[in-house]
Amino acid sequence: xxxxxxxxxxxxxxxxxxxxxxxxxxxxxxxxxxxxxxxxxxxxxxxxxxxxxxxxxxxxxxxxxxxxxxxxxxxxxxxxxxxxxxxxxxxxxxxxxxxxxxxxxxxxxxxxxxxxxxxxxxxxxxxxxxxxxxxxxxxxxxxxxxxxxxxxxxxxxxxxxxxxxxxxxxxxxxxxxxxxxxxxxxxxxxxxxxxxxxxxxxxxxxxxxxxxxxxxxxxxxxxxxxxxxxxxxxxxxxxxxxxxxxxxxxxxxxxxxxxxxxxxxxxxxxxxxxxxxxxxxxx
Amino acid sequence: xxxxxxxxxxxxxxxxxxxxxxxxxxxxxxxxxxxxxxxxxxxxxxxxxxxxxxxxxxxxxxxxxxxxxxxxxxxxxxxxxxxxxxxxxxxxxxxxxxxxxxxxxxxxxxxxxxxxxxxxxxxxxxxxxxxxxxxxxxxxxxxxxxxxxxxxxxxxxxxxxxxxxxxxxxxxxxxxxxxxxxxxxxxxxxxxxxxxxxxxxxxxxxxxxxxxxxxxxxxxxxxxxxxxxxxxxxxxxxxxxxxxxxxxxxxxxxxxxxxxxx
Numbered sequence: 001x002x003x004x005x006x007x008x009x010x011x012x013x014x015x016x017x018x019x020x021x022x023x024x025x026x027x028x029x030x031x032x033x034x035x036x037x038x039x040x041x042x043x044x045x046x047x048x049x050x051x052x053x054x055x056x057x058x059x060x061x062x063x064x065x066x067x068x069x070x071x072x073x074x075x076x077x078x079x080x081x082x083x084x085x086x087x088x089x090x091x092x093x094x095x096x097x098x099x100x101x102x103x104x105x106x107x108x109x110x111x112x113x114x115x116x117x118x119x120x121x122x123x124x125x126x127x128x129x130x131x132x133x134x135x136x137x138x139x140x141x142x143x144x145x146x147x148x149x150x151x152x153x154x155x156x157x158x159x160x161x162x163x164x165x166x167x168x169x170x171x172x173x174x175x176x177x178x179x180x181x182x183x184x185x186x187x188x189x190x191x192x193x194x195x196x197x198x199x200x201x202x203x204x205x206x207x208x209x210x211x212x213x214x215x216x217x218x219x220x221x222x223x224x225x226x227x228x229x230x231x232x233x234x235x236x237x238x239x240x241x242x243x244x245x246x247x248x249x250x251x252x253x254x255x256x257x258x259x260x261x262x263x264x265x266x267x268x269x270x271x272x273x274x275x276x277x278x279x280x281x282x283x
Numbered sequence: 284x285x286x287x288x289x290x291x292x293x294x295x296x297x298x299x300x301x302x303x304x305x306x307x308x309x310x311x312x313x314x315x316x317x318x319x320x321x322x323x324x325x326x327x328x329x330x331x332x333x334x335x336x337x338x339x340x341x342x343x344x345x346x347x348x349x350x351x352x353x354x355x356x357x358x359x360x361x362x363x364x365x366x367x368x369x370x371x372x373x374x375x376x377x378x379x380x381x382x383x384x385x386x387x388x389x390x391x392x393x394x395x396x397x398x399x400x401x402x403x404x405x406x407x408x409x410x411x412x413x414x415x416x417x418x419x420x421x422x423x424x425x426x427x428x429x430x431x432x433x434x435x436x437x438x439x440x441x442x443x444x445x446x447x448x449x450x451x452x453x454x455x456x457x458x459x460x461x462x463x464x465x466x467x468x469x470x471x472x473x474x475x476x477x478x479x480x481x482x483x484x485x486x487x488x489x490x491x492x493x494x495x496x497x498x499x500x501x502x503x504x505x506x507x508x509x510x511x512x513x514x515x516x517x518x519x520x521x522x523x524x525x526x527x528x529x530x531x532x533x534x535x536x537x538x539x540x541x542x543x544x545x
C-alpha cells in the first residue's frame with residue numbers, strides 16, 4: 001500500500017503528519033532562537049530533566065506528560081535563575097540538571113511495583129502513537145510560542161544580538177531570559193512524542209543550523225527552518241513507513257545528514273565563487 | 284563641550300568581586316559632564332568591570348554610583364554603550380540598519396512594536412553621521428572592523444545618550460579606521476560625555492582630556508600626561524610609552540625578568 005493511500009485511510013497517520021508538521025514549525029522557531037543564543041546544551045539539559053517527570057507520573061499514577069512539563073519548566077526556571085546569578089558555570093548547571101532528571105526518572109520507575117512500563121516512546125519518540133490529545137497539546141504550544149515570538153519580534157532580535165545593550169536600554173532582559181527558557185521547555189516536551197527526549201535536540205538544531213547557512217534574516221531563517229524541518233519530519237516518516245524502522249531515529253538521521261549535505265554544498269559553492277556566495281545570498 | 288557643567292558619573296567606594304577575586308577595590312572616580320576620559324590599565328585590572336558596574340550589569344559588593352545625579356537604575360538609561368566588536372557573532376541574522384534601530388526600542392516590552400518611517404529615517408541619518416550610510420542594508424558580516432565599530436557607535440547614539448561608554452573601540456581596526464573613529468569621538472564630545480577604555484596609548488596622549496589608571500584600585504586620576512612612574516606603578520613593570528601608532532596590550536601576569544609581556 002502506498003503511504004498516501006494509508007494516510008487517507010488511517011487516522012493515526014493523519015495525526016502523525018499533522019503533529020509532525022506542527023513540531024517542525026515549533027522546532028524551527030524555537031530552534032533558531034536556541035542556535036543564535038547558543039542554548040543548545042541548555043535545551044538538552046531541560047529536555048532530559050523531563051524524564052524525571054515522566055517517571056513520577058507513572059509512579060504517582062497521573063499523566064506522564066504532565067510530569068514532563070512540570071519537571072522541564074522547573075528545570076528551565078532553576079537553570080535560568082542560577083545562570084543569571086552567575087554562581088556556577090553554565091555547563092556545570094546543565095550537567096547537574098541533565099543527570100538529576102534522568103536519575104529521578106530511573107529511580108521513580110524502579111520504585112514501581114510489578115513490571116516497569118516501557119518508556120522507549122518517551123526516550124526515542126513514536127510519532128505513530130500520537131493521538132488527539134498529543135495533537136491538541138502540540139497545536140496549543142505551537143500557537144502560543146508563535147504568538148509570543150511574533151508579538152515581540154523586534155525585541156527578540158535586539159535581545160539575541162546583544163542582551164547587555166538591551167538590558168541597559170531598559171528592555172526586560174530577565175523576563176526574556178525566563179520566557180525563552182520556559183518556551184524551550186514546553187516546546188521540547190511537546191516534541192517528545194515525535195523524536196523522544198534523547199533525540200529532540202536534533203529537531204531543534206538541525207533545521208535552524210541548516211537555515212543559517214542559507215539566509216541572513218532572522219524571520220527568514222525561521223521560515224526556512226520550518227520548511228526544512230517539515231521535509232525532515234515527513235521524509236523521516238516516509239522512510240520509517242517504507243522500511244518499517246523507528247520513526248524518531250529516521251527523522252533525526254535524515255535531518256543530520258541533510259544538514260551536512262547543505263553545509264557541504266554551501267562550502268563548495270563558496271569556494272567556486274571565491275568566497276562571494278555567502279555575502280551575495282545575505283545581501 | 285569643554286566647560287564643566289556638573290558631575291556626569293560619581294563613583295565612590297566601589298568594590299566588586301568575582302568569587303574570591305577582587306576586580307575593583309574601593310574605587311572612587313568622578314567624571315564631569317562634557318569630559319573625555321580615558322581609562323587604561325592592564326588586562327584583568329577592572330576596566331571592563333568598572334563599565335559594567337556603571338551600567339548596572341554586575342553586582343557590587345560595596346560603594347555608590349550615581350549618573351547625572353540620579354540613581355544607577357534611572358541614570359543608566361542616559362548611557363550609550365559601545366562594546367568591543369570581538370564580542371559579536373558576525374553571522375547573526377541582522378543587517379546594519381536593523382542594528383541601529385535596536386537602539387530605538389522603548390524600555391519594557393511593547394507588543395507588536397514596529398519601527399516607524401521616522402525612526403528608519405533617523406537610523407539612516409545616524410549611519411550617515413558615522414560615515415557608513417551606504418552600508419545600511421548590508422549584513423553585518425560584510426563590515427570591516429572599523430565599520431562594525433562605527434555601526435555600534437550609531438546604535439549607541441540612537442538612544443540619544445548623555446554619556447557614551449566605549450570599551451576598546453579600536454582594538455580590532457586598522458590605522459586609518461582608528462583615526463576616523465577618534466575624529467568621530469572628538470566630534471561627538473561636543474554633545475556627549477565620553478569615557479573610553481583603551482590600550483591605545485596614542486589615543487591617551489593625543490585625544491582624551493582626563494585619564495584614569497586602573498589596576499583593581501585607582502592608581503591615577505587626572506591630566507593625561509603620563510610619566511614613567513605612574514605607568515610602572517600601574518602595570519607593575521616598565522612599559523614603553525612610545526605607542527608607534529600600535530595599541531599596546533599589556534598582560535596582567537608578567538613573565539620573565541626582562542619586564543612585561545607587552
